[in-house]
Amino acid sequence: FSFISFFSYLFFFFFRLGEEELQTKQYPSTPDIKLLLPIVVNGHPVNWIESKAMFGDDQSVTCHVQEQCFNYHSLYGPGLVIYWFGFIEDQNRHRGKGILIRDTFPLASEIERMQKPD
Secondary structure (H helix, E strand, O other): EEHHHHHHHOOOOEEEEHHHHHHHOOOEEEEOOEEEEEEEOOEEEEHHHHHHHHOHHHHHHHHHHHHHHHHHHHHHHEEEEEEOOOHHHHHHHHHHEEEEEOOOOOOHHHHEEEOOOO
């Protein structure tokens, strides 16, 4: 069961482009999920989601954020990174820079869907 399948199964009502689709369309940098319609997680706008099957220690998060996430932010706007094995809480200092870090997928009650423009 992949992250994309999990996301699609639980939140099928969100339109999304997967990493393979983004590469096919020749996007220069590809998060795991690029949402076609942004969501808001606890007041934080999310245009893309990156999934990391690791613990987010200081060195790995700093490196990952600088090498990947700031690039995603400049291309797609604010986003969400999920470190499935936890992370050092201080790492959420990047939230003010448009990158939210969590260790779980947001609950449905934490997500606000943006409306599709008419």
